[in-house]
Amino acid sequence: DAKTTQPPSMDCAEGRAANLPCNHSTISGNEYVYWYRQIHSQGPQYIIHGLKNNETNEMASLIITEDRKSSTLILPHATLRDTAVYYCIVRPGGGADGLTFGKGTHLIIQP
Amino acid sequence: EPEVTQTPSHQVTQMGQEVILRCVPISNHLYFYWYRQILGQKVEFLVSFYNNEISEKSEIFDDQFSVERPDGSNFTLKIRSTKLEDSAMYFCASSEVGTYNSPLHFGNGTRLTVT
Numbered sequence: 001d002a003k004t005t006q007p008p009s010m011d012c013a014e015g016r017a018a019n020l021p022c023n024h025s026t027i028s029g030n031e032y033v034y035w036y037r038q039i040h041s042q043g044p045q046y047i048i049h050g051l052k053n054n055e056t057n058e059m060a061s062l063i064i065t066e067d068r069k070s071s072t073l074i075l076p077h078a079t080l081r082d083t084a085v086y087y088c089i090v091r092p093g094g095g096a097d098g099l100t101f102g103k104g105t106h107l108i109i110q111p
Numbered sequence: 112e113p114e115v116t117q118t119p120s121h122q123v124t125q126m127g128q129e130v131i132l133r134c135v136p137i138s139n140h141l142y143f144y145w146y147r148q149i150l151g152q153k154v155e156f157l158v159s160f161y162n163n164e165i166s167e168k169s170e171i172f173d174d175q176f177s178v179e180r181p182d183g184s185n186f187t188l189k190i191r192s193t194k195l196e197d198s199a200m201y202f203c204a205s206s207e208v209g210t211y212n213s214p215l216h217f218g219n220g221t222r223l224t225v226t
Binding site: 032034038041042043044045046049051087098099100101102103 | 115144146148153154155156159167200202204212214215216217218219220222
């Protein structure tokens, strides 16, 4: 089972920052936090990942608390195209380990 | 930007038939994965593949399933005798290396409908 907890749904106004929370209180010291999203029935799209430092790329920012037990994905200026299911995933181990998807947060951007 | 491509986008087959789903991973990637998503449900891991052999597989990946990298570019998932419950979206993914510092990149899937 997924090691993360996310709210099932959230709304955000277009043009505003969308802040998506995730709890991962049992995360291990060498596990990364990954964020993906899935638009309609398309393939999951990689957004960002991090270990303990905050990360930013062209899509989003990832804020990880100092104790690493929770994180927040920030979409700085949400658009209607950001409506999707967002998955927060803690990636276990190394080698060929894949990703374990939970139910995610359905983010709806309102016009 | 390089991407994972999957063919066909939609496959319809009759129960009991064999199907092969095809994927072309990103060219310099070494780890390959198959996932599936039954309509309305979570994305589920099926199998990972590295160095021409299965690295890890889930309980879903039983003897009806097999994977192969028949050449330097393709990665296939075969279902030998399809069942109605195999109807789902099947996603292929690849990553550059197998550590948790290397993200998986997914294709847009093949919708398999078993009738």
